[in-house]
Amino acid sequence: MMTQAMREPHVSGRWAWGAVLAVLTTSSLFAGVPAHAAEAPTYDARAVEVSVSGTHFFDGYGREVVLRGFNVSGETKLAENGGLPFASVEDARKSARAMRELGGANSVRFLLSWTAAEPVRGQVDEVYLSRVTAQIREFLAVGLRVYPDFHQDLFSRYVFDKDSWYSGDGAPRWVVQAGAYPRESCGICAHWGQNITQNQTVKSAMRDFWADRNGIQEAFLDTAQATMAYLAGHLDGAEFAGIAGFDPYNEPYAGQYASGEDGAAWEQGRLWPFYERFRARMDAAGWLDKPALVEPNMFWNSNLSFMKQTGGLAGVGTLGPRYVFNTHFYDQARMSGFFNLSKAKDGEYTADFNSVRNRSTALNAPAIVSEFGHPLTGTSSDKAPSVVKGQYQALDSGLGGRTWWQNPAAAGPVLSATQWQWDIYSGRHHEAMNDNPNKIRTTGDAWNDEDLSAVRLDDSGTPVLRQDARLLDRLYPSAVAGHTLAFLYEDRSRDAGTTTTWSQIPGSMPESARLTGSGLPYGVLVWRGGSASAPTELHLPAGFDPATTTVISDLGTVTGPGTTGAIAIVPEPGGTNARRILLFGASEGLHFALISAAPATAEQRSVVQKEVVRWAAGAGLG
Structure with a gap:
């Protein structure tokens, strides 16, 4: 003993x-x-x-x-x-x-x-x-x-x-x-x-x-x-x-x-x-x-x-x-x-x-x-x-x-x-x-x-x-600096060769639908910030190319995040090739992040950000 x-x-x-x-x-x-x-x-x-x-x-x-x-x-x-x-x-x-x-x-x-x-x-x-x-x-x-x-x-x-x-x-x-x-x-x-x-x-x-x-x-x-x-x-x-x-x-x-x-x-x-x-x-x-x-x-x-x-x-x-x-x-x-x-x-x-x-x-x-x-x-x-x-x-x-x-x-x-x-x-x-x-x-x-x-x-x-790797290797909020209010992941996995899509973005968000409607996976996290001394993290599936991954958040927008800044993609701990997204700087208010495997121009990201801000404000998330 x-x-x-x-x-x-x-x-x-x-x-x-x-x-x-x-x-x-x-x-x-x-x-x-x-x-x-x-x-x-x-x-x-x-x-x-x-x-x-x-x-x-x-x-x-x-x-x-x-x-x-x-x-x-x-x-x-x-x-x-x-x-x-x-x-x-x-x-x-x-x-x-x-x-x-x-x-x-x-x-x-x-x-x-x-x-x-x-x-x-x-x-x-x-x-x-x-x-x-x-x-x-x-x-x-x-x-x-x-x-x-x-x-x-x-x-x-x-x-x-x-x-x-x-x-x-x-x-x-x-x-x-x-x-x-x-x-x-x-x-x-x-x-x-x-x-x-x-x-x-x-x-x-x-x-x-x-x-x-x-x-x-x-x-x-x-x-x-x-x-x-x-x-x-x-x-x-x-x-x-x-x-x-x-x-x-x-x-x-x-x-x-x-x-x-x-x-x-x-x-x-x-x-x-x-x-x-x-x-x-x-x-x-x-x-x-x-x-x-x-x-x-x-x-x-x-x-x-x-x-x-x-x-x-x-x-x-x-x-x-x-x-x-x-x-x-x-x-x-x-x-x-x-x-x-x-x-x-x-x-x-x-x-x-x-x-x-x-x-x-x-x-x-x-x-x-x-x-x-x-x-x-x-x-x-x-x-x-x-x-x-x-x-x-x-x-x-x-x-x-x-x-x-x-x-x-x-x-x-x-x-x-x-x-x-x-x-x-x-x-x-x-x-x-x-x-x-x-x-x-x-x-x-x-x-x-x-x-x-x-x-x-x-x-x-x-x-x-x-x-299907799209089904198993998933985007998910592994650590949230605050309190998760809502999360959605559309994996776009295949069933008998057919891409399956179950989530449907409202018609009031046309640019968001366009960005996420290409058959590539995307996810949305909404959270209330807290006093945690580290950033919010989401596991990033291997199917997301860091060079073309788009993140649209109240904290900023970017396609192809680097390894520093308010939105970053870095390795998971442990010496493997697995990766994660880090979201820094969240205060104690309401925050969101839409993460897509599809690239977007700066203009597209700006429009989508405005759509998501309006949606979050009217979605009863408090």
């Missing part, structure tokens, strides 16, 4: 590492001078460390932060690399850099394996923890924030027999052996997820965990604490600043409700007390300043009515600054292949994601959608471009594109999110399903016939995207 002396730098003064980080100056980070070298990337810990206040994340400069990225990775569910996301540190480095450059990420949900961490009861495998730490370090090194997750699906792979149709991940073999469960069966199940509610053995194992039968929940908490203490003790101060919190348990479900119990009652009686115990373990491990990203009953927001249950942590009161409301959303109707055969449409998911915003407000805690996405092969894969576009649209704004310009004040906050998933080994696995050498899985994710990875390795070993 970590000693008190080892914990103190993280617990006492928030910037106790200031002396260590003195060379990582604000001026080097924000004046357009890259604060990194290819061999040893550095960044100011104040920019990357995350805290919680009310319904928002903040960095050390007091800016509102949006976390965007991917899950790394479903490979952790497999045995082929010992429960690690990567076969080597070199692969982790390659994947981290690609996630930054190809996916535009600033954050990652990093999957861990309880099976690998505690293969023998009471014995934490520090070799595994050392390898995990080395791989996490590669993501921190390129400026990505990391929040680990002890992942589980269907409780454990050891619930399933070697000849089973399905598999699981999570609990070690000794946990399942202690349960002495009967042979499992899902009956007539068309999808692995049906095991959650139909496989009696899976349900019993889940029930036993929440009841702490045989002390298995307490053992899990011991392992989680040891893992967090190891990370806190083996990452240096700047690296530990990049740890954004911990996700205690993936997709919790009761397994079996007690008589008269429903999802909400189970959350209050079983799930929330577990999170409180986990929170205490975080504190004991030296994670006092980092939030627990807690998930509700996994079925609380299902878009299939017969699966939807009560929950959403509605009965536990407000969460406060030590917790984050952490949920998932999949279009289960379309994923089924038969409940909904249409493609997603403009604004279709706004109600689903506004329910997340509403829970965030009620709980007085930030929200993060830590899983979303859609299969890239199979019967419903043709829906993927529209579904994922719709999910990102609803993450960006609580309004559809057709109504955003008419009522931006109702857009709501931009939601943080990590897409499922980022697995560079997609299609190249060699997994013995349930340890059966006669059932080697190589295709897709190599787990229960899933295939959702946004990335793969080409024949030269280079990471390449499997989805």
